[in-house]
Amino acid sequence: MTAAGKKGVVLVTGTDLAPQAVEILRDYELVFAGAKPTEEDLLKLSAQHQPVAIIVRYGSVTGRIMDASKALRVISKHGTGIDTIDSKAAQERGIAVKAAVGANAPAVAEHTWALIFACAKNVVGLDGRMRQGYWDKSTHKSVELQGRTLGLVGLGAIGRRVGLTALSLGMHVIAHDPFAREAPAGVELVDLDTVFAQSDVLSLHCPLTDENKRMINAQSLARMKDGAILVNTARGGLIDEQALIEALDSGKLRAAGLDSFAQEPFTAQHPLQNIGNVVLSPHIGGVSDRAYVAMGTGAASNVLAVVETEQALA
Template sequence: MSAAGKKGVVLVTGVDLAPQAVEILRDYELVFAGAKPTEDDLLALSTQHQPVGIIVRYGGVTGRVMDASKALRVISKHGTGIDTIDSRAAQERGIAVRAAAGANAPAVAEHTWALVFACAKNVVGLDGRMRAGHWDKSTHKSLELQGRTIGLVGLGAIGRRVAATALSLGMRVIAHDPYAKEAPAGVQLADLDAVFAQADVLSLHCPLTAENRHMINAQSIARMKDGAILVNTARGGLVDEQALVAALASGKLRAAGLDSFEKEPFAAPHPLQQVGNVVLSPHIGGVTEDAYIAMGTGAADNVLAVLEAEQAMA
């Protein structure tokens, strides 16, 4: 499509957007950066096209990228976590940063429970044993979740959905979230140490910040129950992977389910590949057709809202 008559360029750090999102931004020219755009790629595209907005799917947006486009007014995350955007640099430049809050919450909450169940019931391990010709009925015991405590770090849209399912399973639910003014019925707010100490299943649903990086480390794992399960569908940097490998190998933790990693894409060989009691998935908790549409339309709506508000004030 010709750029003629368009209000400006929106750069997308990916290969596509949901058709519904494209329709929302029909008055803007969309430029796609590809599946794995580097900082230099985004720098070159921003210099060339001078986008008024950037929708962040893959990769990150730094101050250098922001400075490449004098027209840039908004950076919108295709999802909820904005740790790949230098928010401080954006604030200093008067550029709005937005996230599609809650857009992928149903998908990520469901994937959280897929990992919890896989860990508690050793689904992957038993499958592998049966394929190797074993029948472990007389020796295997799964973990029953009814009556156990699940501890949630983060009680936003995803955490609340996870909590609702836990309550339906007859679990006790405790949660730590410094920004939560109140908890849903049946959920007990607690300090972080209490959540670590009491959880049979610990599930992370918080953004990654400089303050909570490696919140799961040798010291916090030591405070957890012997045989607890850790699930992370949030951000990989929350977990010290070296400490986790040690805890899984020693049996301190029963199992872990991970959908995010300190370095992505997951680079093989990786120590976690050799750990039998960990279930791995490639950061796809929010990747469903419904979430793809919701995140795309949410990101597009956020771009449009910022740009239209500025146009109205001009």
């Protein structure tokens, strides 16, 4: 049941929202599903509370969950990637799907560069060696990025930021994005094979689709330069992880920086945890103090834009 005086329920697949987002939704009752909600958890909560909107932080929203609430009008992503929402099922049911476009772009772009630098300069490896008592000044050589080529797959808000930073470092920047009509000054649009073949650093910034699933595989890795660096702050499904492990083991790739994985979180010992030339982070590229607020307020505003427009037309 909806609390007295409230316009409806908003189900949040997480434990919290930024206070600014809560304020935007002050006329709605908020129900939080917890940190790791399963499909069954969300089914029960949707059936019980009949939310008009779902804000998606963690977990996935399926057609079954949508069917559990006859009041559901919008599914709003707390972020930009909507691959955890069955958009086809939503469209069939007349339910809007919205994303907080650009809300976490600065955070993800910065984390991309943290991973690029960590790989190029072996930050983690050197730190570990220092703690073990080694002083590798006479043997270590890092990769200098000036004059090298950064290849971007995806040229949205995040890819553009990453590319502009590369230009400021004196790098050559190429990019592939079938939906990009133009590129920032200094960024060259090329085909995907050219990105694979010419990149010293390859960085992924595209959504995951049926067409590009495992686009980084044994064949595409073989076309890359020996000693290249691969960074993924997009979606784990873009990479064939076994093929990546083999490329890292063989030295085909110098290093990789990964913030997303095929299965999240790791449920058991993962082969990537035993690879020395990979830097791992738990899909937190878009998690920063400011992005948390921007994603929350963006998601909340998207809820109001749909729900209150429909209510006004009713």
